[in-house]
Amino acid sequence: MAEEYPINVNVKVYNEGIGNAFRKVAELGQKKEWTKLLETIDGDPQLINSCALVEKNTAHTLNTPLHHAALGSAPKEVFEQLLEMGSAKCLKNLAGETAYDIAAKSQLSQDILKLIEVPKEIKRKEAIIAKLEEGLHKVILGRVENLIKENGQALPQVAYLFEKGEFYYAVPGMYGGFRVTKNGDKGIVSSSWIRVCGGSGQEHEIDNDGNTKLVNEGFV
Known part of the structure; x- marks a missing residue:
């Protein structure tokens, strides 16, 4: 979990x-x-x-x-x-x-x-982590920028993923959030959904240069 x-x-x-x-x-x-x-x-x-x-x-x-x-x-x-x-x-x-x-x-x-x-892995990958974070923030704001602003919510730090493992970033008012996992050596994956809205799921891949790609959507 x-x-x-x-x-x-x-x-x-x-x-x-x-x-x-x-x-x-x-x-x-x-x-x-x-x-x-x-x-x-x-x-x-x-x-x-x-x-x-x-x-x-x-x-x-x-x-x-x-x-x-x-x-x-x-x-x-x-x-x-x-x-x-x-x-x-x-x-x-x-x-x-x-x-x-x-x-x-x-x-x-x-x-x-x-x-x-x-942790040494985080220091070694500092530049990559910064790019991954930039991409993840782009994905989050692309979905719920209005709520982030309304909540005055701080965006997540991707280094946390490399220290603690996969994490879930909840957004109050979204009735859902973003599950962030590693994608091998290629980058990270963000899976997001709104629990009260069927078929709202979106999965984005974010590469080590911070580029984002929607790879799946419409799931529950």
């Missing part, structure tokens, strides 16, 4: 309880309350790669708990527990920084840097 990509949207898209949960995780990270942060995530594992939702007069930061640990120079044990819970090392914040980038600038210990180093 594909892992759900940690989407980030305007707070109004979700109910108050979800918005509060995302906000709490971000606030605990900002306040360096590591024990409470870990306890909160342990109680709701889906928060492990969460970011504060966008509220009035604020913008995306895309700082995950791992980013907050790096920003707050957390002890090594905090990084270890976050990784055990499923923190993604590859995710970048709005400034384009991974937790490793932040930790390196802050001169955290080599032990911590080794723990949170971005």
